[in-house]
Amino acid sequence: MTRLAPYRPGLKAGVGFGLAAFVVGISFGVLAEPLMGPVAPIVMSVVVFSGSAQFGSTAVLVAGGDAATAIATGTMLNARFLPMGVAAATALHGSPLRRALEGQAVVDASWALAVRHDGGFDRELLLGATIPQYPAWVAGTVIGVLGGGALGDPAALGLDAIFPAFFLGLLAAELERPQAKAVALLGGAIALSLTPVLPPGLPVLLASAAALLGLRGER
Amino acid sequence: MTEVWITIAGLAVASAALKAVGPLAVGGRELPGAVYSMIGLLAPALLAALVLTQTFTHEQDLTVDPRAAGLGCAAAAVLLRAPLLVTVLVAAVGAAVTRALT
Numbered sequence: 001m002t003r004l005a006p007y008r009p010g011l012k013a014g015v016g017f018g019l020a021a022f023v024v025g026i027s028f029g030v031l032a033e034p035l036m037g038p039v040a041p042i043v044m045s046v047v048v049f050s051g052s053a054q055f056g057s058t059a060v061l062v063a064g065g066d067a068a069t070a071i072a073t074g075t076m077l078n079a080r081f082l083p084m085g086v087a088a089a090t091a092l093h094g095s096p097l098r099r100a101l102e103g104q105a106v107v108d109a110s111w112a113l114a115v116r117h118d119g120g121f122d123r124e125l126l127l128g129a130t131i132p133q134y135p136a137w138v139a140g141t142v143i144g145v146l147g148g149g150a151l152g153d154p155a156a157l158g159l160d161a162i163f164p165a166f167f168l169g170l171l172a173a174e175l176e177r178p179q180a181k182a183v184a185l186l187g188g189a190i191a192l193s194l195t196p197v198l199p200p201g202l203p204v205l206l207a208s209a210a211a212l213l214g215l216r217g218e219r
Numbered sequence: 220m221t222e223v224w225i226t227i228a229g230l231a232v233a234s235a236a237l238k239a240v241g242p243l244a245v246g247g248r249e250l251p252g253a254v255y256s257m258i259g260l261l262a263p264a265l266l267a268a269l270v271l272t273q274t275f276t277h278e279q280d281l282t283v284d285p286r287a288a289g290l291g292c293a294a295a296a297v298l299l300r301a302p303l304l305v306t307v308l309v310a311a312v313g314a315a316v317t318r319a320l321t
Contacts, residue, residue, distance in 0.1 A: 020307050036223050047231035052269075057226050059278075067222040071229035078234050080265050085241025087258040090250060092242045103242035104235060108269070112262050119255025158315030161289025164273040165310030168293050169303040171266035180263040187264030188271045195276045207268030214256035 010113070010128020017109040017129060018136035020166050024051050025137045027159035029144020030151055032058050038145050045141040049134060050107070051163065052077045056200060076201030083208050084111045091121035105130040112170040117177045179213055186210035285321065289314030 025045060032041035035058065048054055057074035065073075084106050091114075092099045102123070110129035114122045144151070154160065174180055187210035194203035274290045275281055292313030296306040 016303050019304050023307070023311075037220075040220075040223050040227060044227045044230075047227065048234055050230075050234055053230055053234060057230055061222060061226060067225035067229065070222070070226040071233060074226070074230045075233040075237070078237055081234070081237040082240060083261055084265070085238050086245055087241070087261060089241040089243075089245035090248070090255075090258075092246060096243055096246065099242035099246045100239035103238045106238050108266075112266060115258065115262050117259050119257070119259035121258075156315060156318060158285070158289055158311035158313065158318065161274075161286045161293070161310040161314035162307050164270045164286060164290050165293035165296075165307045166303070167266050167269040167273065168290065169297055169306045171263060171270060172297045174263045174266060177259065177263075179260060183260045184263040184267035188267035191268035191272050192275065192281065195272060195281060196279055200272075200276075200278060204265065204268040204272055207264050208261055210264035211257045211260035214260040215253055 006124040007128035007131075010110070010122075010125040011131060012128075013113055013125070014110065014129035014132035018132035020109075020162065021051075021133045022136040022140040022143075023159065024162055024166075025140020026144035026147075026151070027154040027157075027162070028054055028058075029141040029146075030148035030154050031055070031144075032141075033145045033148050035062050041145050042138065042141050045138045048074075049137060050074075050078055051137075052201075073200060076199055076205070079201055079205040080208065081106055082205075087111070087115055087119075088121050088123075088126060091123040091126075102127065107133060108167065109133070109170060112174065183210045183213050186213065285314045285317040288317035 028045065028051065029041050032044070044054055053074035056077040057070040060070040060073045085103050088103060088106050088111065089099065092102050105127050107130055110126050110133070113129050114126035116122065151157065171184060175184065187207035190210060191203040191207040194206060270290070274286045275283065289310040293306050293310035296309045301309070
């Protein structure tokens with residue numbers, strides 16, 4: 001039992017994240033089932049495990065795009081996992097395979113919980129918080145695929161507002177650090193202003209440049 | 220249908236690779252202090268970008284639709300220090316009601 005103790009705070013937070021992931025997973029299942037049939041959306045949630053990439057690539061396919069475009073869109077939407085992975089890596093030890101596997105636990109909510117204001121990173125919070133979200137995401141997709149018809153239009157239920165609200169809640173916890181408000185404003189401005197000129201996903205990746213403000217005036 | 224399965228396979232590989240690059244390249248090593256100053260601020264930068272793009276954009280267009288009302292409700296919940304799950308549900312209700320009324 002004591003070996004599990006360091007993971008408890010993460011697991012506890014992860015249950016809340018998992019409930020949100022469950023609801024978003026339902027909306028993914030509802031959205032993807034008419035295009036993909038019942039099996040593919042569930043397989044996708046099992047092997048991709050990323051809401052933004054799954055929604056983004058599915059939207060491309062629904063609009064008649066080919067697989068290459070769908071993959072490129074989903075990959076760009078996930079490009080933020082590159083800098084997030086570097087941040088997490090400072091706390092991951094052991095063999096390369098083990099580090100690469102533990103890096104798979106990087107998802108938005110867990111990562112935001114585990115990154116510390118001083119730039120350090122908490123491996124146990126990351127892993128603990130992701131463990132409940134994975135089965136919740138897959139289970140939500142199953143429910144959405146099976147019950148989609150009964151639930152109706154995800155947008156009519158307001159499910160499309162869940163993702164931004166989720167990220168807003170995470171953001172609020174980050175704003176206590178002195179420079180965080182300025183960085184958040186700059187990051188948001190970068191992302192919105194680049195949206196009309198760059199493919200989806202890249203504006204969010206480039207918003208990470210706002211963190212360069214941390215190089216100024218810190219000490 | 221094959222397009223769907225190719226997409227799923229391609230994204231599974233790409234997503235895993237994106238998450239593996241950092242841990243493989245850096246893996247537990249100490250980085251220069253300036254890097255930590257930046258990493259601590261990556262979260263507000265990326266989260267703010269996600270909030271705004273997922274509320275006010277549709278593909279490459281800037282839009283204002285019922286998601287904005289949902290986000291407003293979420294902001295009120297955050298100011299009242301509501302738990303994350305409550306914040307999320309309040310946003311869904313706000314967006315759904317706005318959509319039903321307009």
